[in-house]
Structure formats: structure tokens, C-alpha cells
Amino acid sequence: MPVPAQESWLDAIAASRHDLDRSSTAARVADLLREQITRGRLVPGERLPEEDLCRAVRVSRNTMREAFRLLVQERLLVHEFNRGVFVRRVTADGLADLYRVRRILECEGVRCAASAPAGALARVEAAVADGERAAAAGDWAGVGTADIRFHQALAALVGSPRVDEMTRHLLAEMRLVFHEMGSPREFHEPYLARNRRICDLLAAGAAEDAERALRSYLDDAEAQLTAAYDTGA
Template sequence: MAVPARGTWLDEIAAARHGLGRSSTAARVADLLREQITDGRLVPGERLPEEDLCRAAKVSRNTMREAFRLLVQERLLVHEFNRGVFVRRVTADGLADLYRVRRILECEGVRCAASAGPEALGRVGAAVEDGERAAASGDWPGVGTADIRFHQAIAALVGSPRVDEMTRHLLAEMRLVFHEMGSPREFHEPYLARNRRIYDLLAAGAADEAERELRAYLNDAETQLTTAYKEPE
């Protein structure tokens, strides 16, 4: 899998710095870095250049280190003594726990779909369409990003800001897991139709069937990813 050029994601950090004054600066920098992970631009094992990031975001080293600390707590980064800060690689045990929590949050989202309203359900459909468009253009990393948005939208059907926050953090970790798969197309392509199926069931009010589909989907994905983790060992 090709590693995105450093300049690309640093440029995006620099372009977004205008929003830093509107919230806690360290938290906002952490948000920007998390977005780069969620969108697949920062990959496991990549070292984060502190000085370059400080220049791009126009923040102090103390602010950047606080942002790093927040993301270490979220299991997205790891600090290695005398080496620096790196994007974390999710372990096989961590993968199992991610899916354990995802089943709780996303299946509850499906159960809440009937009361979520058309706008929330529309976001699920929009993520499905984004994935289908990305696949049609051959943008398989883009399909991965759309898949993350799909699952965020599923969990968001709960209507809880706390669930939304937990899901953002969990799915940023999931994007790191996706990099374990050698071919984005081989991994993501079979799930496009399954995303469509789940959305169509929700739109038709068939929540029970949608939940069964989602559980089978998550079970299959976990098995596939666990196999990929075990193969190098």
C-alpha cells in the first residue's frame, strides 16, 4: 500500500489552522491529526515530525505535545523514548476489543434507526453513495474513507454526542487496522454491496433484519482482519 506523501497531510493541517482559535488549541490540533488518520493519510509506524507540525499549525511545541498526549490516550499514537512520536499499530488483541465495542454501538444505532429521523438516515445513505462513487472511479482508499463514514453514521443513529465521540475515536483506530490489508480493493469491494443492503433495510424500516446483516458483516470483517494479522506471525 502506498504511503501518502508527508507534504500532503501537512498542507492540510496548515490549511485548517484558521479554526484553531475557536476551541482548545491542543484539542483542535488533535482533531486535525485524528482526521488525517481517519482519512488514511497517516499510516501505522509513521513518525510525526514535531517541528514541521508546529510550523504547519502555527502552534508551540507545548501545544503540539499536549495534542500528541491526547492522541496517545486514544491509542492512535505512541511515544517511543529518544525516538519520537509515531502512529500506532493496532495489536490483534486491540482489534478484537474494537469489534466488541463496535457491535455495542453500531447495533444500537440500527435499533434506534426508526426514531432517528430522515436526516440522520440520509447520512447513512450518503456514505453508501460516496463509497460507490469512489469505487467507480477506482479510488479504493476513498472507498475506505466512505466506509468509515458509513459506520459513523450508523452509530450516530443513536442520537448521542457521547456515542458519536466514542465512535470517532474507535473508527480512527479502525482506519489504522485497514492498512494491515495489502490491497484496499480486495478488502473493501465485497463490503460495498453489504453497506447498500444495510441501508436499504433501514430505509424500509426492517431494523431487525438490518441488525442481523450488520452483525454478520462485523463478524466477517473481524475474521478477515484477524487472519491478516496472524499471517505475518
């Protein structure tokens, strides 16, 4: 006698219940590692010491390897046979694709600014202000982190949890690209005023002008980073 469809999928879920705690813990560990990448503390080519990490977060090797697997899928880490797990270096082709997707997500966010969720525009302003404070303190790594938060806040104007998740992963990968630039100050400083300009345009309700400013910004940043890749090739 055939097994009813509902029982079949319930049985499948029941058979996987022992993986739930491990998977949820692995996702949390992946979040911790992704945040270190987003903050610029883990750099391309850096090896991740599995045993030390397991001790630091008090998880098993299987859980840590699952976290690594999640971040490999997000293109943030790479596994090298018999060598270990390393922070990935984004290729020039990957850079072009990152900007292709960023234009879709961030420009759509700007277009949605008038109907953005409560507090969303305030988060744009807060990220800009954080960048300005970090620059005043000479903390150029902090400026880079604030810049990532600014662009996350632009995409968040869409009001979609899926877009937020995509952007979070995308911009963690983007932070790896920043390391291609020799001087964080030389790269980030010119964009502080442009971040402020976009923020002010959004606050004034000038979404079309803000989108034009953002597209020009992204074009210039991509060209600058592409030149750095070409020089370093």
C-alpha cells in the first residue's frame, strides 16, 4: 500500500532531526566568520585554522566544516585539497559580476526609497555618519566597514528580507575586493562625500537624482578597482 504523501515528507523531516542542532549552529558560526570578513579582519589568502576555531567557538569539527561549506557556497572561502580552507580572492571576472548585481539591488533600493520601511532611511544616514566619524579618527578600515553598511542600507530600502540576505552575502564578498587597493584611505576618502550626497538626495525625496548619482558612483568604483586588478595581474 502506498505511503500517503504527507507521511512521506514528515518521515523525511523526522529522519533529519538529528542534523537540526548542528546545522543551526553551523549557520551561526558562518555568520560569525562572515562578519569578520565584512569588517575586513579576514583577508584574501588567509588560512582558517580549523582546530583553533573549534576551540574558540566550542563546536565540533563537523560543525565547523559545515560552516566552512556554507561560506564556500557564498564564494567567501575556498577549500584547497591537503592544504586547508582559505579566504577567497575575488577574480577580475568576479568583480564585474559583483557590480552587475549591486546595480540591480542598490538602484532598486533607491527607487523604492519613498515607500521604504520605517527607519530604513535613518539607517542610510547612520552609516554615512559612521563613515565620517571613522575618517575623522583616521580609522580607514572603519570607513570601509561603514561603506559596506551604507550600501547594505541602500538595498534594504526595498524592504525585502531576501534582498537583505543577498546583499549581506554580496557585500561580504565585496569587502574582499577592497583589499586589492594598496591604501584604504586613497580608495575610500573620495567616496565619503558621494555617500553623503546620495543620502541627502534621498532625504530630500530626489530619488531619480540619487539613482543617477549612485550609478555614476558604482561605475567609477568598478573602474578604479578593475585598474587595480590589472596593475596587480
